[in-house]
Amino acid sequence: MAQYIQDVHDVARMIPPGRVTTYGAIADFLTLGSARMVGWAMRQCLAEDEVPAHRVVNRKGELSGRNNFATPTLMQERLEAEGVRVVNDQVVDFARHFWAPTELQL
Numbered sequence: 001m002a003q004y005i006q007d008v009h010d011v012a013r014m015i016p017p018g019r020v021t022t023y024g025a026i027a028d029f030l031t032l033g034s035a036r037m038v039g040w041a042m043r044q045c046l047a048e049d050e051v052p053a054h055r056v057v058n059r060k061g062e063l064s065g066r067n068n069f070a071t072p073t074l075m076q077e078r079l080e081a082e083g084v085r086v087v088n089d090q091v092v093d094f095a096r097h098f099w100a101p102t103e104l105q106l
Contacts, residue, residue, distance in 0.1 A: 004030075004032060004033065004037070004041060005041045005044050005045075007030055007032075008026055008030065008038050008041035008042065009041070009042075009044075009045050009051045011026050011029060011030065011101050012026070012042065012045075012051050012052055012053065012055065012056055013050065013051060013052065014101070015052060015055040015056070015099055016099060017052075017082045017083075018082045018083045018084060018097070019055065019084075019097055019098070019099035020055050020056070020057050020061070020079070020084065020091055020094070020097050020098060020099065021055065021056055021057075021098065021099050021100065021101060022035070022056065022057060022058060022059050022098075023035035023036070023038040023039050023042070023056060023057075023058060023059075024038070024059050025100055025101055026038045026056065026101060028101075029100075029101035029102060035058075035059070038056070039064075039065065042056055042065060042068075043065070043068050052078075053065065053068075053069075053075075054069070054074070054075045054078035054079055055079070055082075055099075057091060057094075060090070060094075061090050061091035061094030061097075061098075062089055062090045062091075063075045063076060063079075063086065063089045063090070063091075066089060076089070079091070084097050
């Protein structure tokens with residue numbers, strides 16, 4: 001399981017600032033597990049600033065992980081600092097901000 005967590009965190013580190021991806025997109029890219037497993041793996045890194053967990057949202061663009069941050073508004077604050085507008089805990093213009101891990105140049 002430790003390798004899975006590391007793989008999820010590695011993909012999250014590649015999300016460009018100002019972009020977001022979904023738990024499901026990461027799961028599909030890794031071809032292992034499910035969106036829920038990715039969410040679990042992301043919760044393991046919240047104390048680590050080098051993993052941008054704030055850039056991972058649910059399939060609707062909602063900040064479903066916001067309550068796992070130090071404060072419920074921290075996820076939104078970090079996204080907005082990168083130019084991603086959030087209203088009612090949802091990314092505005094989600095399609096424009098969405099980044100697919102398949103965009104990686106491996």
